[in-house]
Amino acid sequence: MIRIAVIIGSTRPGRRAEAVARWVADTSVHHPAVAAGQAAVEVVDIAAYALPLLDEPVPAAFARYANAHTRRWAETITAFDGFVFVTPEYNRSVPAALKNAIDFLYAEWHHKAAGFVGYGVHGGIRAVEQLRQVMAEVKIADVQTQVALAMFTDFTFTDPTDPTDPGTCTPSTRQEATLATMLDEIISWSQALKPLRAPSTAPEPLPA
Ligand SMILES: Cc1cc2nc3c(=O)[nH]c(=O)nc-3n(C[C@H](O)[C@H](O)[C@H](O)COP(=O)(O)O)c2cc1C
Numbered sequence: 224m225i226r227i228a229v230i231i232g233s234t235r236p237g238r239r240a241e242a243v244a245r246w247v248a249d250t251s252v253h254h255p256a257v258a259a260g261q262a263a264v265e266v267v268d269i270a271a272y273a274l275p276l277l278d279e280p281v282p283a284a285f286a287r288y289a290n291a292h293t294r295r296w297a298e299t300i301t302a303f304d305g306f307v308f309v310t311p312e313y314n315r316s317v318p319a320a321l322k323n324a325i326d327f328l329y330a331e332w333h334h335k336a337a338g339f340v341g342y343g344v345h346g347g348i349r350a351v352e353q354l355r356q357v358m359a360e361v362k363i364a365d366v367q368t369q370v371a372l373a374m375f376t377d378f379t380f381t382d383p384t385d386p387t388d389p390g391t392c393t394p395s396t397r398q399e400a401t402l403a404t405m406l407d408e409i410i411s412w413s414q415a416l417k418p419l420r421a422p423s424t425a426p427e428p429l430p431a
Contacts, residue, residue, distance in 0.1 A: 225262040225413045227251075227406070228303040232310035232321035234270040239342065241268075242392040243372065244309045247340055250399050254406050262410045264307075269324040272296045276323060283329035293327055300331040304420070305338075305413035306363070307405070312343035312350035317357075325357055332361035334419035336412035338405040339369045342378075346371025364416060366408035370394075370401050 229247045233240035244266050251257050251264040274292055281287045288294050310317050325332070337358060341347025348371050358365040372378070372394055380390040 224260070225256070225304045225410050226302060227262060227264045227305045227307060227409060227413070228267040228300070229264060229307045229309060230321075230324075231266065231268045231270065232308055233318050234320040235318070237387055237389050238311075239378065239389055239392065240309055240311060242389065243340060243342055244268075246392040246394060247307055247309060247402065250402055251406060254403055254410075256406070256410050262406075264406075265303075267299060267303075269296075269320060272299070272324070274320075274324055274327060277326050279327065283327060286330055296324065297328050297331050300328055303335065304417070305336040305409045307338050307340060307409065308354060309340045310342075310347060310350050310354060312341060312345070312347040315349040316353050317350045321354075322357065325361060329361060332363050334362060334364075334416045336364045336366060336409045336416060338366045338409045340372065340402070341369065342372035342374065344374050346373045364412050366405060366412060368401060368405040368408055370398055370405060372398065 229244050231240045231244045248264055248266050254262070256262040257264055272292060272295060274296060279289055279293055288297060308321070310321055339351040339354060341351040343350065351369055355365050372392070377392065377394040377398060378390040379393045380388045382388050
């Protein structure tokens with residue numbers, strides 16, 4: 224069984240990220256591997272971990288976590304084989320909360336696969352490009368296919384002029400097909416990387 228976490232990248236009150244993550248999770252149910260019980264897709268909300276701005280005295284690469292919130296976050300991420308990062312675009316980048324949550328850990332991310340669902344005025348593609356650079360550093364294999372949801376075509380708003388209207392996430396069937404392809408890639412890469420994760424994601428020794 225391959226476990227995929229759909230990570231909600233925004234912690235903003237009134238965020239659209241929750242609806243996007245829910246669409247990912249609900250659509251994933253129809254993926255053949257998920258339907259067959261070979262893969263499971265679960266939503267992970269970084270807001271639920273109440274992570275402060277990085278407050279670990281030692282960098283995560285040394286795996287000497289001082290804080291209970293870090294250990295709890297580490298336990299969650301360790302349990303997964305792959306990820307779908309749901310990220311909006313904030314000033315052409317990812318939300319600070321998402322980057323902060325990634326920075327808290329290191330070995331827990333290693334040798335896993337990830338795909339991206341970006342959203343924003345232009346589909347969040349600039350945020351995802353930056354996230355791909357971060358993936359390299361934490362040894363996550365990022366798949367090629369990505370979902371780019373545009374604010375004016377993949378969401379429906381009661382009042383488009385109201386910035387507090389969270390709207391609903393209503394992507395086209397084309398986006399559903401792209402998500403299915405991306406999940407194919409994440410699941411197969413997560414499976415292929417399994418030998419590198421065995422017997423655990425315990426931290427690798429650092430050079431002297
Ligand atoms: C601080 C901030 C910066 C933003 N910058 C961008 C941007 O650079 N490009 C873009 O397409 N949308 C931008 N937006 C609009 C967001 O994509 C949109 O508000 C989205 O709903 C935010 O995701 P969230 O609701 O899940 O927090 C920005 C929004 C915020 C709050």
